[in-house]
Amino acid sequence: xKRREYRNKRVASKRKKHLKIWSVVILGVVLLFSTYGVYxxxxxxxxxxxxxxxxxxxxxxxxxDKVTPYKDNVSILFIGVDDSEVRSDSHSRSDAxxxxxxxxxxxxxxxxxxxxxxxxxxxxxxxxxxxxxxHAFGGVPASINAxxxxxxxxxxxxxxxxxxxxxxxxxxxxGIQVNVPYExxxxxxxxxxxxxxxxxxQKLDGRHALALARTRKADNxxxxxxxxxxxxxxxxxxxxxxxxxSKYGEVIDAIGxxxxxxxxxxxxxxxxxxxKDGMPEIETISLEGEDDMSTGIYYWKLDAESLKETSQKLRxxxxxxxxxxxFTNSTKxxxxxxxxxxx
Numbered sequence: 001x002k003r004r005e006y007r008n009k010r011v012a013s014k015r016k017k018h019l020k021i022w023s024v025v026i027l028g029v030v031l032l033f034s035t036y037g038v039y040x041x042x043x044x045x046x047x048x049x050x051x052x053x054x055x056x057x058x059x060x061x062x063x064x065d066k067v068t069p070y071k072d073n074v075s076i077l078f079i080g081v082d083d084s085e086v087r088s089d090s091h092s093r094s095d096a097x098x099x100x101x102x103x104x105x106x107x108x109x110x111x112x113x114x115x116x117x118x119x120x121x122x123x124x125x126x127x128x129x130x131x132x133x134x135h136a137f138g139g140v141p142a143s144i145n146a147x148x149x150x151x152x153x154x155x156x157x158x159x160x161x162x163x164x165x166x167x168x169x170x171x172x173x174x175g176i177q178v179n180v181p182y183e184x185x186x187x188x189x190x191x192x193x194x195x196x197x198x199x200x201x202q203k204l205d206g207r208h209a210l211a212l213a214r215t216r217k218a219d220n221x222x223x224x225x226x227x228x229x230x231x232x233x234x235x236x237x238x239x240x241x242x243x244x245x246s247k248y249g250e251v252i253d254a255i256g257x258x259x260x261x262x263x264x265x266x267x268x269x270x271x272x273x274x275x276k277d278g279m280p281e282i283e284t285i286s287l288e289g290e291d292d293m294s295t296g297i298y299y300w301k302l303d304a305e306s307l308k309e310t311s312q313k314l315r316x317x318x319x320x321x322x323x324x325x326x327f328t329n330s331t332k333x334x335x336x337x338x339x340x341x342x343x
Contacts, residue, residue, distance in 0.1 A: 001174075003242065007340025010062050012127060015269065017256055019208075024171050027192075027201040032058070039148075043249060043252050044248075044252050044265070044268075045229065045265050047252050047253075047255050047256055048263075048264070048265040048268055049265065050256070051255065051256075051259045051260055051261055052261065052262065052263075052264060052265075053219075053261065053262060054142060054262050055141050055144070055158070056141065056173060056263055057141070060148065060155060061148070061154075062148055062152070062153070062154035063154045063156070065305055067156055068267065068270075069102070069104070069157075069267050069270045069271050070266075070267075070270045071104060071261075072104060073101070073102060073103050073104050073105075073317070073318045073319055074101075074102050074104075074156040074157060074158065074318075075099060075100065075101045075102070075146060075153060075154060075155055075157070075183065075314075075318060076099075076100045076102070076155075076157045076158065076159060076263075076313065077097070077098075077099050077100075077147055077155045077157070077158045077159070078096070078097070078098040078099075078100065078158075078159050078161070078232075079094050079096070079097060079135065079140065079143055079158060079160040079161070080094065080096030080097075080160075080161055080162075080163075080166065080213075080228075081093070081094055081095060081135060081160060081161075081162050081163075082093045082095050082162065082163055086290040091131055092135065092136065093116075093132040093136045094116065094131070094134070094135040094143055095116065095136055095163075095214065096113075096116070096213065096228050097109055097113070097116065097131060097132075097134070097143065097147065098113050098114070098225075098229065098232065099111075099112045099113040099114065099147055099151065099153070099314070100112075101317045101318050102152070102271075103317055103318070103319075104203065106281075107273065107274050107276075107277075107280050107281075108280060108281045108283070108317070109274065109280050109281070109282045109283070110283045110285060110313065110314060110317050111229055111232070111233075111234050111280075111282055111283070111284050111285065112151070112231070112284075112285045112286075112287065112310065112314065113226065113228055113229050113270065113284070113285075113286060113287070114131060114147065114150070114151075114225070114227055114287060115131075115221035115224070115287060115289070115300045116130065116131065116132035116221060116224075117130045117131075117132065117298060117299055117300040118130065118131045118150070118221075118287065118289070118300045119131075119292065119299040119300065119301055119302065119317050120134075120146050120149065120150045120301055120302075121146070121149050121150075122134050122137060122142065122145075122146050123145045123146070123300075124137045124138040124142045124145070125137050125225070129331075130299060131143075131150070131336060134146040140158055140160060140260070143158075144158060150302070150307070151307070151310065151314065152311045152312060152315070153314045153315060153320075154318075154320075157166060157263050157267070158261060158262060158263065159259065159260075159261045159263065160163075160259065160260045160261065161259045161291070162258050162259075163189050164189075164258045165204030165250035165254055165255060165256075165258030165259050166206065166213075167189060167208070167209075167210055167212055168206060168253070168254030168258070169206070169235065169251055169254040169255065170205060170206035170209045170235065171205055171254070172250035172253070172254045173235065173238045173251065174238075174253040175203040175204055175205050175209075175238075176199070176203065176204060176209060176231065176238050177201065177202070177203050177238075178202070178204055178209070178212065178230055178231055178234050179200070179201045179202075179214060179220075179230070180197050180198060180199050180200060180201075180202060181199060181206070181218075181227075182197070182199050182217055182218055183197060183198050183199050184195075184197045184215065184217075185197075186211035186212075186214070187211065187214070187215075188207055188217050189207060189210060189212075193252070195207060195208055195211040197211060197212060209231055212227055212231065213227060213228050213231050215227075220291075221300050222286050222287070222288075222289075222300075224284060225286055225287075225319060226284070226339060229284040231286075233279075233282060233284075234316075236275075236279060236282075237279050238276045239251070239275075240278055240279055266333040282325045284312075285303055285310055285313070287303075287306065287307065287310060288302070288303045288306035289301050289302040289303050289306075290303070301327050301329055331332055
């Protein structure tokens, strides 16, 4: 009897000792992640403060009042530019334009890719030209004006990112899984043919992902937009996964001096609500149109009816009231084609 009591006491003592050990381990892990969280928070705040660049306008001309991501439905224009050493130019063209509308209640996203050769009205020069040239004519404000005039939808915020940031972010996430539609030898970020893409679903690093996003020779601008939407979704999916938590520091470093936005740090934090339950529902939209060489210069001529349908879909998603026809400028006849900027 005494032997049994002694053995029970030993077992209880061991359990108590093991419980203490595991308690210390768990406490250590909690403290580690808490410290890491504080570190990331401060790091992200510093990076966003450095990236913050306001435009001259306080609110879109298509809005009555200013909106915020905390409580309102908002739109964000993503602008990709080539600011590499090879093409370094303060008046660079936009290489990618995507407008996202975010519904705060549903936590859903609609993502529209705007072909870079789309023929649109550019207010800064007073005539129609390729939308890619808007950034060269007047930077971010001109790109915003062109998108609003084309889609009839307010642009509430913008995020501009260059090629270096794109490459570094994908690499910081340890690559992304995408479906490559074909085999091609493509230009790298320095415009040298060093990228060999192979077909199939696979993991790509930053340089190969950028080459897939940029190429226009294998298909057309619309398909290019679809590839960019696919790549952006893959980046969001990877960033929202648990396995990427340890990579956040590197992602923040990648953003560093390679991004500009008028979203504040608090705005960005509020957008994390869209990732709280994993990937949000994202509907991708392409702008229909046709090739146009009638002036001797290639343009993507947007289909007016499809454009109106897309506009209405975005306005419904933002829960905007119908106003006056926003397509007055976008449906003007092409004028001053001699003054248009060649590709």
